[in-house]
Amino acid sequence: MTVADPAPKAITSGLDPRFAPTLYARVGRPDSWTLDAYLQSGGYTAVRRAFSLGNDAVIDEVKKSGLRGRGGAGFATGLKWSFMPLNDGRPHYIVCNADESEPGSFKDRYLLSEDPHQLIEGMIIAGFAMRASVGYIYIRGEYVLAAQRVQAAIEEARRTGLLGRDVLGSGFDFQLHVHRGAGAYICGEETALMNSLEGLRANPRLKPPFPAAAGLYGLPTTINNVETFCAATQILRYGWAWHAGMGTEKSRGMKLFQISGPVARPGVYELPLGTTFRELIHDWAGGPTEPVKAIIPGGSSCPMMPFSDRILDTPMDYESVAAAGSMLGTGGVTLVPTADCIVNATWNLVRFYGHESCGKCTPCREGISGWMTRMYEKLVRGGGQPGDVELILDMSDNIGGKSFCALADACLGPVLSSVRLFREEYDALANTGRPLYPARKRWRDE
Numbered sequence: 001m002t003v004a005d006p007a008p009k010a011i012t013s014g015l016d017p018r019f020a021p022t023l024y025a026r027v028g029r030p031d032s033w034t035l036d037a038y039l040q041s042g043g044y045t046a047v048r049r050a051f052s053l054g055n056d057a058v059i060d061e062v063k064k065s066g067l068r069g070r071g072g073a074g075f076a077t078g079l080k081w082s083f084m085p086l087n088d089g090r091p092h093y094i095v096c097n098a099d100e101s102e103p104g105s106f107k108d109r110y111l112l113s114e115d116p117h118q119l120i121e122g123m124i125i126a127g128f129a130m131r132a133s134v135g136y137i138y139i140r141g142e143y144v145l146a147a148q149r150v151q152a153a154i155e156e157a158r159r160t161g162l163l164g165r166d167v168l169g170s171g172f173d174f175q176l177h178v179h180r181g182a183g184a185y186i187c188g189e190e191t192a193l194m195n196s197l198e199g200l201r202a203n204p205r206l207k208p209p210f211p212a213a214a215g216l217y218g219l220p221t222t223i224n225n226v227e228t229f230c231a232a233t234q235i236l237r238y239g240w241a242w243h244a245g246m247g248t249e250k251s252r253g254m255k256l257f258q259i260s261g262p263v264a265r266p267g268v269y270e271l272p273l274g275t276t277f278r279e280l281i282h283d284w285a286g287g288p289t290e291p292v293k294a295i296i297p298g299g300s301s302c303p304m305m306p307f308s309d310r311i312l313d314t315p316m317d318y319e320s321v322a323a324a325g326s327m328l329g330t331g332g333v334t335l336v337p338t339a340d341c342i343v344n345a346t347w348n349l350v351r352f353y354g355h356e357s358c359g360k361c362t363p364c365r366e367g368i369s370g371w372m373t374r375m376y377e378k379l380v381r382g383g384g385q386p387g388d389v390e391l392i393l394d395m396s397d398n399i400g401g402k403s404f405c406a407l408a409d410a411c412l413g414p415v416l417s418s419v420r421l422f423r424e425e426y427d428a429l430a431n432t433g434r435p436l437y438p439a440r441k442r443w444r445d446e
């Protein structure tokens with residue numbers, strides 16, 4: 001754990017005036033993290049509505065809203081909630097995945113530190129719907145401020161009858177606990193996260209069984225991302241039709257897009273799914289500050305795409321970005337400058353994944369942490385040889401689809417796409433030992 005959590009001064013919440021303020025409505029406002037501020041803006045009305053609807057109707061409401069998981073994979077949230085068994089007499093758990101460690105993703109930290117009650121309300125609603133009386137919020141270790149604010153908000157909620165026995169006189173008992181991570185990316189993978197919560201080493205578990213069948217302590221569990229629970233609060237507040245009325249046919253609602261790299265106004269922008277890359281980059285983030293050659297659309301595990309007119313006009317929804325050859329992921333858009341060595345930039349990601357490999361399976365431990373990391377290091381240090389690029393492709397072929405969890409494949413996203421798009425930069429290093437562009441300074445080099 002190395003990086004302390006700074007106060008969120010630099011964020012830009014791009015609330016679109018055409019839509020009612022939603023997920024980031026309170027971010028940046030004075031004392032936004034306190035119960036008083038939350039109540040003044042209509043907080044905890046959604047949970048009262050949920051209680052009046054009843055458990056199954058809440059799940060139905062989320063299903064009809066079209067909400068899909070905002071942790072990256074986009075799995076239908078209401079459907080996932082409906083997998084939890086009914087009245088089986090066993091304890092059920094819900095878990096909030098607040099581990100947010102994907103390079104390029106930084107939306108959840110501000111939901112946590114600036115608006116913890118919105119998350120708590122979403123988790124009470126989810127716990128009620130899925131008959132869970134205990135919830136855990138697993139927070140990335142580096143998010144110090146976020147953990148403090150969430151903990152303080154839980155205590156406020158307990159003191160005022162929003163958590164604990166008989167929440168708001170509904171007869172529903174619900175407790176929430178914060179668990180802080182200790183700086184491992186793999187703890188964001190939901191089954192590794194459950195092992196970590198149980199005090200075990202954070203290795204992923206086999207799926208299936210999915211968590212609803214056998215989750216935390218082997219009991220029915222549902223894990224959702226921070227933004228997903230917060231969106232559930234808004235859906236219960238404004239109704240499923242309001243949410244389903246935004247976005248595209250299969251990707252409904254608003255999304256927190258993040259943009260980093262050489263743009264005038266990097267930050268978090270709350271926009272409807274289906275907004276184009278061009279609108280985000282040019283209209284909201286003020287446009288690139290230097291020539292750009294690639295877009296990483298949704299966090300570092302998503303394949304790079306060229307910075308072309310076709311891609312700029314692609315709507316940012318799950319289907320359109322997949323059709324364009326990548327993934328929407330977390331909506332964390334990163335721009336890669338033209339004058340940066342793509343091999344060095346990719347090496348930065350490869351060594352991140354190599355460092356974060358949990359070591360459980362051979363293709364990832366030996367392939368990513370070992371061969372791939374050494375191969376990139378050799379290339380960027382000027383030791384490249386003819387045939388190295390073919391070797392990278394061959395290694396990728398032996399790793400892809402053969403690892404225990406998605407981490408190894410995530411590393412291959414930037415590797416294979418950068419070779420495909422910028423082969424000449426790889427060939428230059430392999431054949432001459434010299435890059436076509438000088439490498440930018442990376443924080444890992446400092």
Ligand SMILES: NC(=O)c1ccc[n+]([C@@H]2O[C@H](COP(=O)([O-])OP(=O)(O)OC[C@H]3O[C@@H](n4cnc5c(N)ncnc54)[C@H](O)[C@@H]3O)[C@@H](O)[C@H]2O)c1
Nearest residue numbers: 071072073075099100101102105188190210211329330406
């Ligand atoms: N937010 C971050 O910081 C971060 C970091 C790394 C990766 N990611 C994202 O993680 C994603 C991969 O996550 P994953 O490996 O959990 O994806 P996944 O597709 O295995 O699962 C996504 C969710 O849907 C559920 N699910 C999927 N199929 C199911 C089924 N048949 N029955 C019941 N439930 C089912 C899973 O339990 C899980 O909750 C990537 O797309 C990436 O964008 C996010």
Ligand SMILES: Cc1cc2nc3c(=O)[nH]c(=O)nc-3n(C[C@H](O)[C@H](O)[C@H](O)COP(=O)(O)O)c2cc1C
Nearest residue numbers: 069070071097099100101188189190224225228406
């Ligand atoms: C290596 C790895 C790391 C992950 N890290 C996160 C994370 O930090 N936050 C998150 O919400 N999901 C993360 N995920 C995805 C989770 O496994 C899971 O899909 C998600 O929490 C489900 O929530 P959702 O349905 O609300 O998206 C990660 C997946 C993998 C493979």
Ligand code: SF4
Nearest residue numbers: 358359360361364405
């Ligand atoms: S792919 Fe990597 S992180 Fe996932 S189980 Fe295998 S070694 Fe661990």
